[in-house]
Amino acid sequence: MTTKTVIAAALGECVHVAGVSNFLRLAENAGWKTIFLGPAVPIEAVLEAVRREKADTSTAPSELLVGVSYRLTPETGERLLGQFAEAASDLHEAGVRFAFAGTPPVAEKAVKIGFFEKIFDGSEAPEQVLAYLKGLPAQAATEADYPQTTTARIAWKSPYPILRHHFGLPTMQATIEGIQKIAEAQALDLISLGTDQDAQENFFHPERQDPRRKGAGGVPVRTPDDFRALYAASRRGNYPMLRAYSGTDDFIRYAEVLTETIHNAWCAIPLFWFNQMDGRGPWDLEGSIREHQQVMSWYGERNIPVELNEPHHWGMRDAPDVIYVVSAFLSAYNAKQFGVKDYIAQMMFNSPPGTSDAMDLAKMLALLEMITPLAAPFPGGGFRIWKQTRIGLLSHPLDPDAARGHLAASTYLQMALKPHIYHIVGHTEAHHAATAEDIIEASKIVRRAINNALGAPDLTQASEVQARKEHLVSEARVLLEAIRELAAPGVDDPWADAATLTKAVTLGLLDAPQLRNNHFGRGQIQTRIVNGASEAVDADGRPIPEKIRISKLKNAGR
Numbered sequence: 001m002t003t004k005t006v007i008a009a010a011l012g013e014c015v016h017v018a019g020v021s022n023f024l025r026l027a028e029n030a031g032w033k034t035i036f037l038g039p040a041v042p043i044e045a046v047l048e049a050v051r052r053e054k055a056d057t058s059t060a061p062s063e064l065l066v067g068v069s070y071r072l073t074p075e076t077g078e079r080l081l082g083q084f085a086e087a088a089s090d091l092h093e094a095g096v097r098f099a100f101a102g103t104p105p106v107a108e109k110a111v112k113i114g115f116f117e118k119i120f121d122g123s124e125a126p127e128q129v130l131a132y133l134k135g136l137p138a139q140a141a142t143e144a145d146y147p148q149t150t151t152a153r154i155a156w157k158s159p160y161p162i163l164r165h166h167f168g169l170p171t172m173q174a175t176i177e178g179i180q181k182i183a184e185a186q187a188l189d190l191i192s193l194g195t196d197q198d199a200q201e202n203f204f205h206p207e208r209q210d211p212r213r214k215g216a217g218g219v220p221v222r223t224p225d226d227f228r229a230l231y232a233a234s235r236r237g238n239y240p241m242l243r244a245y246s247g248t249d250d251f252i253r254y255a256e257v258l259t260e261t262i263h264n265a266w267c268a269i270p271l272f273w274f275n276q277m278d279g280r281g282p283w284d285l286e287g288s289i290r291e292h293q294q295v296m297s298w299y300g301e302r303n304i305p306v307e308l309n310e311p312h313h314w315g316m317r318d319a320p321d322v323i324y325v326v327s328a329f330l331s332a333y334n335a336k337q338f339g340v341k342d343y344i345a346q347m348m349f350n351s352p353p354g355t356s357d358a359m360d361l362a363k364m365l366a367l368l369e370m371i372t373p374l375a376a377p378f379p380g381g382g383f384r385i386w387k388q389t390r391i392g393l394l395s396h397p398l399d400p401d402a403a404r405g406h407l408a409a410s411t412y413l414q415m416a417l418k419p420h421i422y423h424i425v426g427h428t429e430a431h432h433a434a435t436a437e438d439i440i441e442a443s444k445i446v447r448r449a450i451n452n453a454l455g456a457p458d459l460t461q462a463s464e465v466q467a468r469k470e471h472l473v474s475e476a477r478v479l480l481e482a483i484r485e486l487a488a489p490g491v492d493d494p495w496a497d498a499a500t501l502t503k504a505v506t507l508g509l510l511d512a513p514q515l516r517n518n519h520f521g522r523g524q525i526q527t528r529i530v531n532g533a534s535e536a537v538d539a540d541g542r543p544i545p546e547k548i549r550i551s552k553l554k555n556a557g558r
Contacts, residue, residue: 369469486507
């Protein structure tokens, strides 16, 4: 087995080693053995360490990389690097690899020397450095250099999450130009197309479209060629993948269009929503659940990942944390039962907005503890779970500076879960739909927060977080059992049965305050933020255990 070793140091009189430390940390993530020689290391000491390491590995296949840094005066650096290259020429000829990192002026001097195989000037994104260490192009130039499936892109970016953002402007031309800018800036790995409501509901029914609401809520896509034009706009820069929500009618036909035109990176569909219950589609509740289950099967048969953007719809309607966790479990459970192989578990923080950081983490840890047992190994009945986190859609403050702070702070917190996908919700969302420029700025904020968070302590182990997680898991199991008991005789799998799931909503087991006066939901549950957590409460505002809440619902129905 080939061993890979990287030796790194700040050269000469340079004492700046923060960049060297970051480089070695990334190297460890890429599978390298790392040796740090420290700051202000003389040329002779670096080369002695290299020759010693080379001698130690001479009996086995090895790969040896030497990284040196210099961040002082360019002219001094040029002379020092020239001396280094001359002294290391025999090692270079023997196959030892050399890389340099420094400020842009020093990097320019290093380029002229022609000795180093790779030169970093500090402008590179961490994933570009990581790609180089993994043997991939650090400055990829073609579509083939960038993975174009979700799971491959995740592996390529690890330990960094892939980045996505919602984007769709009121006209096709503005959206096309925006996608081009985002791709060229290499701001995202995936662009989530925000299409207008007529595109989602009436794509195949021009007679139902309303010209007066064209572009309301997103880009007015009307034909497959419109989707193709948006995809073509992304074929530049870092070649971001595209995906779009699965619509609210004609689900399979729409899935076929998305897969054929934009190579839909993953399916995004709810379990209980996007129907008559929330006014976003023509189907009734039970009918839409059945349709959504069929869409899951369709994508599962094609090995395309599926995300159920479900639990946050309850959270945004002020549902208690227990219902959030249960809806997340039901989402993952249905995805598995209907043939999904790669499941994306979305976790929206700050929802409801009054939730504290500790209680947010606890809620997500409870969710993960509930769904993790569903995972199954490949091959066979494989079911892989990919974690996706995001900021609460309604949580950004209106003030742009405060929103930038919120974006950075919430991102840092979410990294405690080590997400595979990070859904950026830009800092402008409280004021206007994000432009390309907004998204590029938000991406820079997020990247810095993620980079800082990779060295953070484990926030998930706080005692109050763990205690709340255990409480939520226990309460969620009580509610799930109550839902199971709703099933009609002969139903073998109540949690995947559309009629049973519908009854859970209409009877109020799954409920939210903002469903009041809803044709399907009860809206009778009362909730309140208690010690940073969203709790179901009684008439006096005191938290009420699920066992008692469920018992009262059953008694009221008699």
